[in-house]
Amino acid sequence: MATVNMVQALNLALREEMDRDKDVVVLGEDVGKDGGVFRVTDGLFARFGPERVIDTPLAETGIVGAAVGMAAYGLKPVVEIQFMGFIYAAIDQLFSHAARIRARSRGRFTGSLVIRTPYGSGIKALEHHSESTEALFCQMPGVKVVVPSSPRIAKGLLLSAIRDPDPVLFLEPTRLYRLIKEDLPDAEYTIPLGKARIAREGKDVTVIAWGSMLHRTLQAVEGFDAEVIDLMTLNPFDEEAVLQSAKKTGRVVVVHEAPATCGLGAEISATIAEHAMLHLKAPIVRVTGYDVVLPLPKLEDYYLPSIEKIRKGIETVLKY
Amino acid sequence: MATVNMVQALNLALREEMDRDKDVVVLGEDVGKDGGVFRVTDGLFARFGPERVIDTPLAETGIVGAAVGMAAYGLKPVVEIQFMGFIYAAIDQLFSHAARIRARSRGRFTGSLVIRTPYGSGIKALEHHSESTEALFCQMPGVKVVVPSSPRIAKGLLLSAIRDPDPVLFLEPTRLYRLIKEDLPDAEYTIPLGKARIAREGKDVTVIAWGSMLHRTLQAVEGFDAEVIDLMTLNPFDEEAVLQSAKKTGRVVVVHEAPATCGLGAEISATIAEHAMLHLKAPIVRVTGYDVVLPLPKLEDYYLPSIEKIRKGIETVLKY
Amino acid sequence: MPESVIESFHVKRLDILDEHGKVDESLVPTLSDDELKKMYELLVLSRIFDQRALNLQREGRIGTFPSMMGQEASQIGSALAAEKSDWIFPSFRESGVYITMGFPMHSLVQYWSGDERGMKIPEGLNIFPLCIPVGTQIPHAVGAAMAAKYRKDRVAVLVYFGDGGTSRGDFHEGLNMAGVFKLPVVFLCQNNQWAISVPREQQTASRTIAQKAYAYGFDGIQVDGNDVLAVFKATKDAVRKAKDGGGPTLIECFTYRIADHTTSDDASRYRPKEELEMWKAKDPLLRMRLFMKKKNLWSEAYQKEVEARSTAAVDEAGKKAEAIAPPDPKDMFTYTYASLTQRLTRELRDF
């Protein structure tokens, strides 16, 4: 039983899956010799060689576009985009093709590929290195979006993502890369996409979060009888689990670091407002980043939902 | 007083503003000699010449990227993207730069530019020619998103968009281009961004829509005492108007042709669920396109919110 | 030491069959009479299919359609140089390529009538559905070639795009990757001189499209795109080079879009009539006919017979397409994901 951080867990998942299935290839900038700027692909180049662990030119459109062709040919490409802030150039290929090739070819070709990318704030990084625009991708039919919240979960979800027949955007919270260590079972395991996880049971309020905000949330709920849901798959998200908990507690707080406007919190809130309204005892509160251009490190902490802000949100809904 | 359709109204707005302000330039694919594939820039090339009405190479990233540089230099570029389905390659330049250059340069440079693009379904077009992904753009702080619903409104909003100091995505509903004619006042007028419009007063239910769906909505509400809001500016949207009406009627239906998931309806619903919950008598219902890859013409009508579907949504909330 | 030349390039052009049916014997590809006839018959069939599609559109039986008229030699000549096992990535104007590769014509008609079921790719045919966002198919071809190389399959990948497509970042990123990894790709640019209303000189300032290959470290060549023999030879050579590990080639087929951009376009708004007339004289079918005649492979009777056969096949395709029952509205839920999500299940239930 290995005790590992998330980087190591992801690395293990890649290595084991590449050992198991030689159709799995890794490509991206600096994923080879360098092992990726966060070392998630460390050692894979030495183990599998340059044909399977491919250092590409600096070209996000081309990388994801090539992955579409590889997937159509029958491989299982796992792309690394160095930071989520650099994925925008790949959106056209992801939305116009990866998400649609199954429909366009009536199932003959699939966009079965994974795009891994570090995301989120909280590591005092340069501009464009702290993006959290997950909701952009949840909006496009055909794309799946996954965010792990711990090493164990990261490994299980990544294996499922690689084996999934549809394109999966796999968002890795940089803040969690080395923050937590966990024991991994030796036996192979996967965690299904599309299912949420009750991270903590409770009766008075449901708090929904994912990625690095899940941890702040778990700290924030101390002292409340709160149920905490770790969404894990953001699209398609586990409506049933969310609605069930919302109906049970009658109070909902959604936490994410992206700005409020059109963030995933909006979709979750709207889904509840549409399908569980009569069970609600209080307004649905969103605790999110502000609707501003992401500030640089000096103001990062003021931008992010803090434990205090999350507690305030919970207290607000508990007032009713 | 001229009676014109939306294409003519937009053309007038461009011509008058270019006459008024020589910093305004138009650029895009086929906007010159051809006058744009929908003829919105018809006659501008002859009137203002190739330096101001610029036929560009086929390069959406470069076009919007160049517009960022033009705006920084002090011009007011009005970009035409031939169809919204081709805007994805420009998202990186729009999100990473147009939306942020003001913040990045601390106000020294601004992303004061307009991106016009035909959008929406309902004209039996080819794949990628019916996109309605407006919510993608509402999510990015720094970007404004505008959708006109009539010729008169289109002219007033486009003038405001061109004069706006921030980047504006101006979405033109292709279905409305030639559907409606309206009289335009001879005197110059503008319609402020950020303000919604009560298209119809009512007491029992608030129905929120924009663009081509507004017209279906106005037909659908026949016989109901419904208040219809034409949002006009999708980002930043007029929260006050929306909340005021929602509080008044206690029942809300949002209509848009984009899929439900993470559509703008989600944000509107969430805003109401957060700030007007106690006034609500019924769940907030979204009548939207399905969460599928947009079908081709033969199934288009089944995909779009129909008058019947909108009426069903209204009846649903009126049951409470 | 001072100013020194460190690299030189020479861009070549290949012409074999001229407008008068005269050929450069030293370059004519070795093709049997049957192969030459097949080539010619495909040119005729494509032309007749194209004309029919334009008629169907006028009659409102299909939607917007992009005619390939004038580009038959570029499409048939290149597609004939591919084997069935090769991978083909068309753009949106490649009816001639689909037909040559054996894609059912009635499916094309069905697709253009607004029915996605027409793009169901038959098993065993490695051709991609047509790609509408200009240039975006280029990286797909590069990725397929990476996969083929990784699997050590002896296949070439052909990807089609226009002169306008060369301006897109996808072109650049795709060709650059193909050069770096020395991939078995043949980049086929049909330079038909126009991108809707934008003439070739305003699309790029380079004298040729072919020379763009040198930015990526491989060869480019311009061929007379109305000369089916030249296109065939250049593509055949590039396909062989690709399969032999020689890496990618960029082929610029210098041709012309005779029709409007699509049926929604009116080229008279922006295109000089004289230019059109000048190019009509370069018709790829005409010159091939003259060549065949010299070889005693062509006669009036043969022409009539070929046209009759082609027309019958196109009639058949039209009938077959029209006979297909409209899609079940629920069909739209089928292919977004491999299986229905919770939400899609609910939406389908309430549909």
Next chain:
Amino acid sequence: MPESVIESFHVKRLDILDEHGKVDESLVPTLSDDELKKMYELLVLSRIFDQRALNLQREGRIGTFPSMMGQEASQIGSALAAEKSDWIFPSFRESGVYITMGFPMHSLVQYWSGDERGMKIPEGLNIFPLCIPVGTQIPHAVGAAMAAKYRKDRVAVLVYFGDGGTSRGDFHEGLNMAGVFKLPVVFLCQNNQWAISVPREQQTASRTIAQKAYAYGFDGIQVDGNDVLAVFKATKDAVRKAKDGGGPTLIECFTYRIADHTTSDDASRYRPKEELEMWKAKDPLLRMRLFMKKKNLWSEAYQKEVEARSTAAVDEAGKKAEAIAPPDPKDMFTYTYASLTQRLTRELRDF
């Protein structure tokens, strides 16, 4: 008629000052002694600033920092060829360019400490904030040049990017537009042989970066990027050509990234030590010193004096930056839009 050559190119390389301080007199740009000294002093200042920044990062007083060590000649030589009225679009490694253009050093320190206020561009200085998404600044420069041309302003636009940047679609679309519209842009590629861990040969298969210009119909030239005189001359010529309506030029500064990619990188994981040593011998400051010495413009005393002055200026900048009070948290609401939206007003109120 058969296979004919229709276009030829010759890529040139410019070298003026070699590693031993020897110059090609026929090519040395005419610079006064004061101008040469200014040039040398900027090389020294940039080097000292760079070293200081690396120290500040080690001490945790600034965040991640990309060193420009080894590229001083490319940056100072090119920036000195621009006038104050010209427009400059740096990438993210151009400390030397900012310093040469007169951007306050303390602002650079402030910016790298994670404070956006450091990127407030002083009025009258036409330099863009640094650009982190690789290559995306290239279209901005092209747009600014379109605007300048439209306004008939006699300005050149200089845009900086790396070898890795040439792989991005933005590079392609930007250079292509510049060629089509014959814009006054100087494209300055600092080919420092590496894009983080990706060596130049894996970035593109073309022998040179310079030759990529011919894909866009204008000239490209490779210069010894460690030779400040060659970089200055090539840029000066390109700037003049731009202002005279001659259109764009691509300049490949052939240089080397001596330090790690950034302070978060460890180049020893992927880069051969010998290569690094080989390039250290080509140090741009050293050869300029030898040249100055031959011209009796350099002495030990002078060196000490220049270093002292530079160190004092850098100390001063550091102090000034550290003395700045931390930003007001509410500052983050100020520049997203020209004025606060309804929502931002609420968020600010509840802040």
